[in-house]
Amino acid sequence: DAGVIQSPRHEVTEMGQEVTLRCKPISGHNSLFWYRQTMMRGLELLIYFNNNVPIDDSGMPEDRFSAKMPNASFSTLKIQPSEPRDSAVYFCASSFGAGVAGGFYTQYFGPGTRLTVL
Amino acid sequence: DAKTTQPPSMDCAEGRAANLPCNHSTISGNEYVYWYRQIHSQGPQYIIHGLKNNETNEMASLIITEDRKSSTLILPHATLRDTAVYYCIVRPFSSGSARQLTFGSGTQLTVLP
Numbered sequence: 250d251a252g253v254i255q256s257p258r259h260e261v262t263e264m265g266q267e268v269t270l271r272c273k274p275i276s277g278h279n280s281l282f283w284y285r286q287t288m289m290r291g292l293e294l295l296i297y298f299n300n301n302v303p304i305d306d307s308g309m310p311e312d313r314f315s316a317k318m319p320n321a322s323f324s325t326l327k328i329q330p331s332e333p334r335d336s337a338v339y340f341c342a343s344s345f346g347a348g349v350a351g352g353f354y355t356q357y358f359g360p361g362t363r364l365t366v367l
Numbered sequence: 368d369a370k371t372t373q374p375p376s377m378d379c380a381e382g383r384a385a386n387l388p389c390n391h392s393t394i395s396g397n398e399y400v401y402w403y404r405q406i407h408s409q410g411p412q413y414i415i416h417g418l419k420n421n422e423t424n425e426m427a428s429l430i431i432t433e434d435r436k437s438s439t440l441i442l443p444h445a446t447l448r449d450t451a452v453y454y455c456i457v458r459p460f461s462s463g464s465a466r467q468l469t470f471g472s473g474t475q476l477t478v479l480p
Contacts, residue, residue, distance in 0.1 A: 253410075292411070292470050340410050354401050354458045358410030 253359035255341050260364045267329040270362045273322055274343030283316055283326050283355060284340040292340075298324065331366045338363050371455045376475040379449075385442040387474050389455030392436040397459050400431060402440045403470065404451040411454070411470070413439065445478045452476075 254273040262268055262312055274281050283295040296306040298318045306316070313332070316325040342356040379385040391400065401428045409464040415422055417438075422429045428441040428455040442449055454473040 342410075354399070354456070355413055355416060356411075357413060361410050 253341055253343055253357055255339075255359035255362050257362060258360060259363045259365075261367065263333055263367050264332055265291070265330045266366075267327065268331045268335075268364060268366075269325040270339050270341075270364070272324045272326070272329075272341030272359060274324070274341070275357055278343035278345050278357075279321070280344045280356075281318060281324050281344040282344075283324070284342065284358075285337045286340060286361075287337045295326070328364075331364075333366045336364055336366050371457055371471055373402070373453075373455055373471070373474045376477070378479055379442075379445045381478050381480050382444055385445040385449065385476055385478070387440040387442075387453050387455075388437065389440070390437045391455070391457045394435050394457050398457045400429065400435075400438050400460070401458060401462050402427070402429065403454045404449075404474075404476075405438060405454070405455065405470075406448075406451040412451075414439045414453075421469065433462060445476075447478050447480060450476060450478045 253275055258273045261267060279300050281298045284292050285295055286292045292306055295308045296316045297304050301321055303317045313330060314328055316324065316326045324341065327337060338361045340358050340361045342358045344356045370393060377387065380436055399416050399418050401416040404409045405411045405475055407474045415424055415427050417429045418429055419435055421431060429438060430441065440453065452473040452475050454470045
């Protein structure tokens with residue numbers, strides 16, 4: 250298995266521009282998570298999908314952030330407009346969650362997208 | 368949530384076993400112990416989890432004390448690539464609460480040549 254795939258790996262953009270991050274979860278996993286990691290705040294959960302449905306988006310910072318999961322093999326996280334404080338590493342993770350012993354927190358992370366907003 | 372306590376740092380000689388301890392004295396009966404690690408500039412990596420029995424997989428072994436108040440992650444033959452921050456996390460089985468995977472400060476393991 251190729252693992253969780255994220256693209257792009259690095260993104261440098263200017264303030265005000267739209268940024269779209271992409272994620273392909275592990276085949277067969279039914280839960281997908283978007284995280285953001287910074288030195289100051291550590292790893293933060295932004296949104297969580299189960300069976301392609303957003304379950305908990307309470308971590309999404311503000312309306313500038315949106316996430317979609319149109320099918321079981323693809324998800325996007327969009328920031329519009331981007332701001333310098335959005336600079337971080339964004340991770341996507343997937344798991345085979347509900348009903349599996351311990352499965353929800355057996356999450357497999359992608360390599361991350363390092364976003365720099367100038 | 369049960370709180371975990373880990374030493375901030377440990378060294379281990381290459382080829383030797385690395386034993387990383389974790390205290391979780393307030394763990395509840397339905398909570399699992401999970402171990403993750405994060406190698407610099409990479410995404411967190413799931414290692415192993417367990418409830419009350421010892422567990423082993425291709426990466427590591429997890430030893431949980433009988434009272435479940437502490438556990439030890441064992442990397443049987445540490446290599447330089449095992450240098451990372453290791454996180455011990457306690458979380459319930461159920462996904463219904465959509466609890467996030469929060470990492471504490473972890474243990475910085477440095478494998479020395």
